[in-house]
Amino acid sequence: MKRIILKPGEEDRILNGHPWVYDNEIARVEGHTGPAELLPGEIVDVESSRKRYLGRAFANPNSKIRGRLFSRSKEGVDVGFFKRRIREAIDRRRRGFDLASESQRIVFAEADFLPGFIADRFVGWPLADVLAAFGEAALPSFKETAARLGPPLSWIGVQFLSYGMDLRRAEILQALDEVLSSPDPATALAIGGPAGIVERDEAKVRELEGLELRTGIAAGTCPEDGILIYENGLPFAVDLLGGQKTGHFLDQRTNRALAATFARGGRVLDACCHTGGFAIHAARAGAAEVIALDVSAHALKAVERNAALNGVSELVRTREANVFDALHSYGRAKEHFDLIILDPPAFAKSRSALEAAIRGYKEINLRALELLGRGGILVTCSCSHAMDEGRFKAVVAEAAVDTGKRLRLLDFRYQAADHPILIGYDESLYLKCGIYEVI
Secondary structure (H helix, E strand, C coil): CEEEEECCCCCHHHHCCCCEEEHHHEEEEECCCCECCCCCCCEEEEECCCCCEEEEEEECCCCCEEEEEEECCCCCCCHHHHHHHHHHHHHHHCCCCCCCCCCEEEEEHHHHCCCCEEEEEEEEEEHHHHHHHHCCCCCCCHHHHHHHHCCCEEEEEEEECCHHHHHCHHHHHHHHHHHHHCCECCCCECCCCCCEEEEEECCCHHHHCCCCCEEEEEEECCCCCCEEEEECCEEEEECCCCCCCCCCCHHHHHHHHHHHCCCCCCEEEEECCCCCHHHHHHHHCCCCEEEEEECCHHHHHHHHHHHHHCCCCCCEEEEECCHHHHHHHHHHCCCCEEEEEECCCCCCCCHHHHHHHHHHHHHHHHHHHHCEEEEEEEEEEECCCCCCHHHHHHHHHHHHHHHCCCEEEEEEECCCCCCCCCCCCHHHCCCEEEEEEEC
């Protein structure tokens, strides 16, 4: 087994829980007989300069992240290892989720000690079957849909974002299927094997790892027309093959439910709406009017379908536009809203892009605040892990000062609990969601 030896003092961050070894932290790599070169995806041990054992990692000489720790002990990696880690991750989610009816992220990479591997489990039915049974009209509840169509199926959306995981793709897919398909007497885990596993490996981080981009059905089948899931009791069509990331952003579902409580009777703008998660929740909660804004025509078609499935088409209007341009045009037109949701894509995908991102976040928050009067609610989000909570709150505060508005912070939230935050690994805390009232 090769060993990565760190430079003096570089072990502190790892001892505090961070799972990455960067290229500039390494003093040398040793093999059995002397200096050695790392191979992509191989397993290595990591030691401090004083030979303190720090853990076992997947190596990658192609990446600035030379090692991704997956264990603090010298354990081996095989199908049994992946089954154990996946089972543990799913079992943790049993505490707060109904796995029989709720879609959730069942593996969140480093936060579940499987660095670079993500698995989202979607629970529902083929959309074509739902439409054949109920038509294009508003759909009934999950319980009523199950009574008509039978128990729901499940599909898994996966991403292999590190070389070590991608090299072991076959073992991981086997482990995932076996854990979900076979009950475990020790944990009573039996939630049903997936009808299909869809791989969505178009993320640019794969290129940084030296991996090709890839997408398609990895196992089983997946309806080309999409599937239907229920989120907070509301139906949503999900495109597992063509939607963003793994098809649906599960991380915002608790924030969507809370934001909707401020929508009743008001005029709502859902900016960067994607497939309408916030917009549909607001309309179902009794908003007088909802405008769903996005730069993607494909996303807006999904919004319109989801509005129809929820029986709120008359309340939801879509607008295809750049968020900066649209907010500016609303300001020039003296438009007024009672609730504005800002959920843009990550403006800062790395710390080097942070300064430009700060300007972008300030701009959209400033423009949004100009459209809100006293009592208006701003729900503002950042999914850039490089934008920490303190800096994000400061950006919102600066935007308020520049618009002459006073704000009251009603709540500050993060990603849903199935996207766990690992202490010591700040990158796992990526989603920030502030709810402010103009006073």
